[in-house]
Amino acid sequence: MRHSEFWVRMDRQFGRGYARVWADGHVMRELGGRTASEALDAGEQPKTVWRAVHANLGLPASER
Numbered sequence: 001m002r003h004s005e006f007w008v009r010m011d012r013q014f015g016r017g018y019a020r021v022w023a024d025g026h027v028m029r030e031l032g033g034r035t036a037s038e039a040l041d042a043g044e045q046p047k048t049v050w051r052a053v054h055a056n057l058g059l060p061a062s063e064r
Helices: 003-014 016-025 036-041 046-057
Strands: none
Touching: 003 016, 003 036, 003 046, 016 036, 036 046
16 A cells, blocks of 8 residues: 555545544554554554554444
């Protein structure tokens, strides 16, 4: 997954305006106590970050 696809998925879940706010402010245990933005900035693969978002939100398998 590319960064652009990650952000498309985030926009689809949260709306374009709120996706970045959520990614910057929501700390996830699945990412070692980091936000999605922090994890991406640290070099974590977008697919790994998306899986954490997916699990954290309890999204259906179809959104994986």
